[in-house]
Amino acid sequence: MYSLKQIAEITGSAFEGKINHSVNFFLTDSRNLVNPDDVVFVAIKSGKNDGHKYIEELIEQGVKSFWIQKNSFDAQKVNKDVSFVISEDPLKALQNLAIYHRKQFKIPVIGITGSNGKTSVKEWLYQLLKADYSICRSPKSFNSQLGVPLSILNLNETHTLGIFEAGISMPGEMDILQEIIQPTIGIITSIGSAHDEGFESREQKIREKLKLVRDCKRVIVNGLTSEFIPELIRAKTILLSKYDEADYKIISEGETLILKSSNKEETYKIPFNDEISILNISTCIALLKELGKDAVIQERLPLLQPVALRLEIRNGIHNSLLINDYYNSDLDSLKLAFNFLQQQNRRLHKAIIISDIEQSGVPDNKLYKEIASLVSHNKIDVVVGIGKKISLYRTFFKADSAFFESTNDFVRQFNNISYRFSNSTVLLKGARSFGFESIANLLQLKSHDTVFEINLNKLTDNVNYYRSILKPEVKLMCMVKAMGYGGGGSELAKTLQHIGVNYLAVAYADEGVELRQSQISLPIMVMSPETEAFEDIINYRLEPEIYSVKSLTDFIRKLDQLGVSEAYPVHIKIDTGMHRLGFEKKDIVELLKVLKANPHVRVQSVFSHLAGSDNPSLDEFSKQQITIFYEVAEMLNRELDYKFIKHICNSGAISRFKNAHFDMVRLGIGMHGIGVNAEEQKKLQNVSILKTKISQIKNVNKGETVGYNRMGKADENIKIATIPIGYADGFSRLLGNGNFGVFINGKYCKTIGNICMDMCMIDVTSVNCREGDEVIIFETTPQLQDMASAMKTITYEVLTSVSGRVKRVYVQE
Secondary structure (H helix, E strand, C coil), rough: CCHHHHHHHCCCCCCEECCCEECCCCCHHHHHHCCCCCCCEEEEEEECCHHHHHHHHHHHHCCCCEEEECCCCCCHHHHCCEEEEECHHHHHHHHHHHHHHCCCCCCCCEEEEECHHHHHHHHHHHHHHHHHHHECCCCCCCCCCCHHHHCCCCCCCCCCCCECCCCCCCHHHHHHHHHHHHCCCEECCCCCCHHHHCCCCCCHHHHHHHHCCCCCEEEEECCCCCCCCHHHHHHCCEECCCCCCCEEEEEEECCEEECCCCCCEEEEEEECCCCHHHHHHHHHHHHHHHCCHHHHHHHHHHCCCCCCCCCEEECCCCCCCEEEECCCCCCCHHHHHHHHHCCCCCCCEEEEEEEEECCCCCCHHHHHHHHHHHHHHHHCEEEEEEEEEHHHCHHHHHCCEEEEECHHHHHHCCCEEEEHHEEEEEEEEECCCHHHHHHHHHEECCCCCCCCEEEEHHHHHHHHHHHCCCCCCCCCEEHHHHHHHHCHHHHHHHHHHHCCCCEEECCCCCHHHHHHHHHCCEEEEECCHHHHHHHHHHCCEEEEEEEEHHHHHHHHHHHHHHHCCCCEEEEEEEECCCCCCCCCCHHHHHHHHHHHHHCCEEEEEEECCCCCCCCCHHHHHHHHHHHHHHHHHHHHHHHCCCEEEEECCHHHHCCCCHCCCCEEEEECCHCCCCCCCCHHCCCCCCEEEEEEEEEEEEEEEECHHHHCHHHHEEEEEEEEEEEEECCHHHHCHHHHHHHHHHEEEEEEEECCCCCCCCCCECCCCCCCCCCCCEEECCCCHHHHHHHHHHHCCHHHHHHHCCCCCCCCEEEEE
């Protein structure tokens, strides 16, 4: 715990305020506030946001300590007992505080960098060493210029080992991370293509990453050849690879891993045999040997569990929403899970099922008192504790909480308690040894094996890419029509609301009503407002697109019928050449006449739609549309005595027509990872994965046929797999008879025969697979584009065609 004056003194900053508050936690995202009592909000400015905007809101929520940038906020205007640390650069000052904090500890610290496997290696080392050490480690993937100092500041006097990640995206970043972490042992995982665009060459990126380990006593490197390792570092390096020059040559044979050195071979039984896991496990073995833990390696390796790097949202029984996070059980991951839970405000009630937290390094009474405090501050309605330790401290929790000594006890009594989870968002948070999979199976709504998985982190990253193109004053409207382009409108809207977009847009009123019922408070534009839906639009405070004098007068009539006298917001659509909906230039005089006569209608925005913004051959037409739009908007601007928002850019235009951003842009397919060209595509991530499982495998003899109308013919003996996806799920009949293929265990497998309503058949003759194996329909943008091409359509249609009966699963890394 530091006081604000100590922080100011350590970082060379100023202190202003009446009270020298003490600080235990450093908050950098205002949406993640849990307990305002001993937290300092660090207001950081970036190209995407400015933390100073949220200070007044946080003061109202009870926060009393702030770390701000000089000349960015007037601290003297705050009259309450609020105090400030004032720095030239709060991020740099926070890093300096972390450097000071790290120097207070003389414990072994492991620093991990690389392109792939950092988090997996860190989490597996934690699993392998937690019985021997009290470990402080990076929460999840906190490895950035901000994440690393926040991780280091978690170190306290109870810890006997630190394990921290360091990730970089450009030259120079590792210098400060090395000074913050000050590792005594370094680990370099495999170097891949991630962030290549930030460096002149792969060699430069390797040199930058090696800066982390320059002062280490020992370095473990996996996957690099010795030519990339400077002589001074090579002298203290344990090199692992599949090549003979390595100190340990990696040889894998099924579930057996062999590490071969110059004088012996060591054999290990491992629980995973994919190539990435083999590399990561061999790194962990080398580290344990370095720490003198040879005797426990063989015993502990088979107990390794998969590393869960994400939370999953699934639909549950009794109209519940289930958040699965039962592979991580410690205080840091619990706080992150609570932050995620707060975003999922679709259901008013919140529940948690939590197990004992194992080997936290914190005395049990202090640990469970803090957990109870977190539960209270997050306003959890239903608490279920599972385990002997948490049950022992049940008095810390609210009186009606339920406790069970084991998962089996809970499962046996589930029918008597299941009603308590109705209409709730339920967080599952359990240590691996408690086997919460059985609880998830009880709570999860059952459906067939086909799943449409939406990654909310990638959605956020894509939105932030487009934000980086915009000037700070330009607003962002996100399109969540058609079930959010297939991804589920309300769940995507919750994420978009959480990350602070300005507007949402839907096609029809019922989509907007669903968002309001899901606790979405952002302004919502309805782009196809039917007259019959005007009452719902008004009752749910939705904002209609107005595209003709008739639609305007009809809406005004409904306002009058409902007695609405305030200035109701509407959005005026201008037809600049697409000729779909909208006012033409000749209609503006009449439009203005109606608007002026009805002051209880107010123009919130004026907008138009570009017909070919993603097509360079239509650029002249697009520029003509922009010119017409500007002229019409100025006509309205001159005649109306108030300002309104102007917008014309859709996803395709945001990066191609930056001079036409006006006051707001509309983002649709771009946030799902579909770029306007190859250059932009490199900066985006595909958000969705459509996948299923093999239902059955059959051998088909030469001359036999497969499927309806015997369209699939076996020219030789083949093996086929039936998978539970068909044209009723959005897997079009056009994809049958070898016109498209899916991926099974990394191999491309073509369809055979006609696509059925609920299933289809795949030729798996050349693939080693079993019933129950995962089948990827698409998971990358090229695969999605290939599917669209085979369907003779565009990616929009592929995404929006995924049937509502296909289960949506939302994940957050």
